[in-house]
Amino acid sequence: MAQRISLTRYLVEQQRIDGLIPGQLRLLLEVVARACKGISQAVNKGALGGVLGSAGTENVQGEVQKKLDIIANEVLIEANEWGGHLAAMASEEMAGIHPVPNRYPQGEYLLLFDPLDGSSNIDVNVSIGTIFSVLKKPAGLAGVTEADFLQPGHAQVAAGYCVYGPQTTLVLTVGDGVAMFTLDREQGSFVLTQQNVRIPEDTREFAINMSNMRHWDAPVRRYIDECLAGKEGPRAKDFNMRWIASMVADVHRILTRGGIFMYPWDKREPDKPGKLRLMYEANPMSWIVEQAGGAATNGHQRILDVVPTGLHERVSVILGSKNEVERVTSYHG
Ligand code: AHG
Numbered sequence: 001m002a003q004r005i006s007l008t009r010y011l012v013e014q015q016r017i018d019g020l021i022p023g024q025l026r027l028l029l030e031v032v033a034r035a036c037k038g039i040s041q042a043v044n045k046g047a048l049g050g051v052l053g054s055a056g057t058e059n060v061q062g063e064v065q066k067k068l069d070i071i072a073n074e075v076l077i078e079a080n081e082w083g084g085h086l087a088a089m090a091s092e093e094m095a096g097i098h099p100v101p102n103r104y105p106q107g108e109y110l111l112l113f114d115p116l117d118g119s120s121n122i123d124v125n126v127s128i129g130t131i132f133s134v135l136k137k138p139a140g141l142a143g144v145t146e147a148d149f150l151q152p153g154h155a156q157v158a159a160g161y162c163v164y165g166p167q168t169t170l171v172l173t174v175g176d177g178v179a180m181f182t183l184d185r186e187q188g189s190f191v192l193t194q195q196n197v198r199i200p201e202d203t204r205e206f207a208i209n210m211s212n213m214r215h216w217d218a219p220v221r222r223y224i225d226e227c228l229a230g231k232e233g234p235r236a237k238d239f240n241m242r243w244i245a246s247m248v249a250d251v252h253r254i255l256t257r258g259g260i261f262m263y264p265w266d267k268r269e270p271d272k273p274g275k276l277r278l279m280y281e282a283n284p285m286s287w288i289v290e291q292a293g294g295a296a297t298n299g300h301q302r303i304l305d306v307v308p309t310g311l312h313e314r315v316s317v318i319l320g321s322k323n324e325v326e327r328v329t330s331y332h333g
């Protein structure tokens with residue numbers, strides 16, 4: 001029987017063979033994975049666990065929080081506070097950063113997360129997830145500030161997401177390709193189920209919220225118009241469409257069979273560069289996609305090169321199969 005490789009063993013071997021994962025980072029990734037198991041349990045209980053529905057509060061982005069947004073945020077904070085691997089955390093659900101309390105040792109890493117991605121899908125039992133990004137705290141002064149987090153995506157040292165769907169799958173990169181792990185509920189452990197994940201360079205499948213079409217800019221309109229024209233149009237092939245409204249699930253599909261995902265700038269809120277958040281949605285997903293041979297831009301530049309100016313900054317996102325992302329980006333001139 002083929003040997004099962006647990007996440008723990010995978011990380012230990014990466015640490016040992018490739019020297020890619022220092023001890024503190026390995027601990028951090030194990031702790032995040034454990035927190036995701038906890039969130040997965042809560043998600044699975046659904047109505048039986050009393051976790052569905054709105055919490056009746058708003059986050060810093062002005063969005064109504066679901067109970068699970070708050071539960072997932074708390075699970076991640078509690079799991080990560082005491083291990084000594086972190087200096088601070090930041091989350092979609094918290095306005096400011098959350099430094100590790102003084103009673104615990106301070107580590108050298110910074111952790112950012114979208115604790116529950118796809119909140120509109122929680123109550124309807126559609127795939128949702130957790131997205132995370134790990135940065136190194138810049139060397140220098142003691143203490144930690146929000147400015148320490150404002151590093152471009154190419155500075156990430158680890159990134160991943162966990163999708164809570166028909167299976168619970170953890171996807172991870174530390175800059176050496178992308179690995180996928182499936183949660184074995186009986187054993188309580190994540191088992192390596194795919195390594196060196198590759199996104200096909202071409203695709204016939206796009207993901208975008210079509211209801212916003214009238215608000216899009218000309219380059220995105222042109223691209224989608226050309227897809228919709230199918231065999232008879234300039235692309236000379238038919239395209240299929242998917243939109244799950246959970247970025248984790250849409251990106252997971254793209255890692256599995258290719259595709260292009262877009263949440264572009266639109267005229268609804270012209271002052272915002274996009275809907276999705278750079279630091280804990282676009283950056284980790286862009287790095288994972290690039291590590292799998294895909295591409296990610298905001299229409300003008302590589303997302304990983306965007307220099308952030310705020311923790312909750314938004315960005316226009318075009319990611320997935322390389323040739324399609326390059327095409328849409330070239331339409332932006
Ligand atoms: P979140 O639930 O963390 O706020 O993120 C939801 C995001 C993303 O996951 C998804 O792609 C997008 O919002 C869906 O937006 P629409 O509802 O506008 O389609």
Ligand code: MN
Pocket residue numbers: 114116117118247281
């Ligand atoms: Mn999200």
Ligand code: MN
Pocket residue numbers: 069092114115116117118119
């Ligand atoms: Mn969220």
